[in-house]
Amino acid sequence: MTEAATEASVDTKTRILTVAEELFAEHGFDAVSLRHITTEAGVNLASVNYYFGSKEGLVAEVISEHCAPINRERLSLLAEAEAAAEGKPLRVETIVDTFVSPVFTAAEAADGSTGRFCRLVGRVMGDRDERVRALAAKQFPEVFAAYQEALCRSLPHLTPEVLGTRLLFMAGALVQSLLFLDQIGDVMPGPGEKVDVATLRHQIIPFMAAGLSAPRPDDSAA
Amino acid sequence: MTEAATEASVDTKTRILTVAEELFAEHGFDAVSLRHITTEAGVNLASVNYYFGSKEGLVAEVISEHCAPINRERLSLLAEAEAAAEGKPLRVETIVDTFVSPVFTAAEAADGSTGRFCRLVGRVMGDRDERVRALAAKQFPEVFAAYQEALCRSLPHLTPEVLGTRLLFMAGALVQSLLFLDQIGDVMPGPGEKVDVATLRHQIIPFMAAGLSAPRPDDSAA
DNA sequence: GTCTATACCACGATAGAC
DNA sequence: GTCTATCGTGGTATAGAC
Structure with missing residues (x-):
């Protein structure tokens, strides 16, 4: 510096x-x-x-080196998509895709096993040390705001607050999936159903898009 | 013992x-x-x-003491709902509710702050030590199988494999939300939007139900 | 400025006395 | 079943060589 x-x-x-x-x-x-x-x-x-x-400083640096480019690509892809749409609201699937894809792209681009990268990303957000998570969260507000705004345009029936919460759900599902990738066999009782990164990526997009697009919480109250 | x-x-x-x-x-x-x-x-x-x-043994005991009753109540509530439905498939929202509610009930029942309990639950699943997560995952297959079966009946257009993956997404979103509850302010850029446990519980159910009910991955491929 | 050697204190674990 | 003493290893701080 x-x-x-x-x-x-x-x-x-x-x-x-x-x-x-x-x-x-x-x-x-x-x-x-x-x-x-x-x-x-x-x-x-x-x-x-x-x-x-300190060791924490080193951890922070490693985290930064991984998260920063991912978040940069997210914003870049989102901006691209919005430019292509020429003012029209984006499809929710498109928004989700720009959020998810950079993570998987980075995972595949990492030299060595993709599992290693997934575990690292998962560890960062899943870390029990609040300071580590705080470091990761620090990069997020800008990304968060951009996606919240995009979603508001695509889903005008939902408030920014509700969409904000759902963004957290979405990020949570992504992170936790990466974290558990290598031990999915332990939690799934079925016979050796192996879930790889490609499957995950393919399946997570419709799940997230549908979740984000769900009716207002009040409408489906029990 | x-x-x-x-x-x-x-x-x-x-x-x-x-x-x-x-x-x-x-x-x-x-x-x-x-x-x-x-x-x-x-x-x-x-x-x-x-x-x-060992210390790990103590950690395992603490984890067990928290997760076991939650999972027991999940199965109990699910069985109750299925008994009440008399063979008919359950509403997805009902299934999700039996999965989510025990966590929040336990959180509110905990003496002291509810935030403390949420953080503990979050820490268990978000732990970077695979052995700790494995301990938590050990209790899961039974619960997982029950929910997978219930969802298969309610969502016959989806395969057990797809529903299994979506169950993981659902659990991930729940866990990660709990983990980040106390620092949501750091990631949300807006002015002091405080998200409490009650709000979370209220909002997570429609999100999850919609995500689980999403069309088959192949149908919405890009 | 960059790097090394080394000392410090707290940690988890264990052996053995009681 | 409980305690004391001790071991190896961890992160950290610093004094001083280059």
């Missing part, structure tokens, strides 16, 4: 980040020690604290 | 459990040390290991 990075510092810093990302995705944030990371990266233990301030 | 519990041992064990539940809900599973728990409970540090084997 403040200093012009020399080659050496960039090397050390990125080496830490690369290894950390790998190990965090594989074993979780607090199952991986700084000693493990620094040994694997061939750097000194204290350099983590030097470059990132 | 194996030994007949004496008064003293029960006292120590339950005292640990009570304090642990409180502190876990408040600060998270690994933010609370065994020393913190045992000091607060007025028992010796080693007694946790004696009664629960």
Whole structure:
């Protein structure tokens, strides 16, 4: 941020980040020690604290590096779709697609297994440490507002408040699905129904679109 | 389990459990040390290991004590509804209600703040430690199967596989909503829109019912 | 500025005395 | 069944070399 990075510092810093990302995705944030990371990266233990301030700082950096481009692509795809629609409200499925697709695209683009990336994303939002979640949530308001606005135009029978809540439901379903991807077999009793990322992506869009488009809560009260 | 519990041992064990539940809900599973728990409970540090084997064992016990009654009530409410329907398929909203209500009932019944309980439930499923999630998932197949069957009857146009996946989406949305309840203000950009448990409960049912009832994935493919 | 060596304190776990 | 003492490992802070 403040200093012009020399080659050496960039090397050390990125080496830490690369290894950390790998190990965090594989074993979780607090199952991986700084000693493990620094040994694997061939750097000194204290350099983590030097470059990132703390372990949490390192975690935050890893999170940022993954979430920022996804959110940027979301806004970009949404803007594209809106430009193409020329003022007309978008189909809800289209809106959902721009929200969901960047996540799966990133998952497939990640070198190595896609499962690793999914677990990392899932871990971020599902983390029990409030500070970690807060870091992830920090990037969200802008994205949230854009989708809320788009949905308001497409679903004029619903209030912004209701749509806001439903956006949270949507994000929750997505995140939790990613988190449980690797142990779906444990919770599904059926015989080896394996659910892969492609299936998930294909099935989640109609679910979300229908949920978002549901009648007003008051209309279906028990 | 194996030994007949004496008064003293029960006292120590339950005292640990009570304090642990409180502190876990408040600060998270690994933010609370065994020393913190045992000091607060007025028992010796080693007694946790004696009664629960490990910290993870204690966590598992706390989880079990919360999830088991919720899942029992789910099955009970579902069975009641099915008995009342006399063989006819249930309304999807009814099914969703039996799934969601026990969670919120438990949240409101918890002495102290309801937020604490919500966070605990959220933490269990959102935990980054796979072993913790696996413990929670262990109780699920039975519940999962019952709901999958009920939904198949109510939504005959959908396959069990699709409904199974949507059940996961539903559970995910619920869990993640609980987890983020206390920091919704951070992610929602609007001016102080506070979302309380009652609102959440009221709004989540139509969302889920509509999502579950959505057309087959193939029908709405892009 | 960048990096290293090292010391510190809190944690979970366990062995063995009582 | 309960306690004390202790072990290995964790994150963190700092003094000082380059």
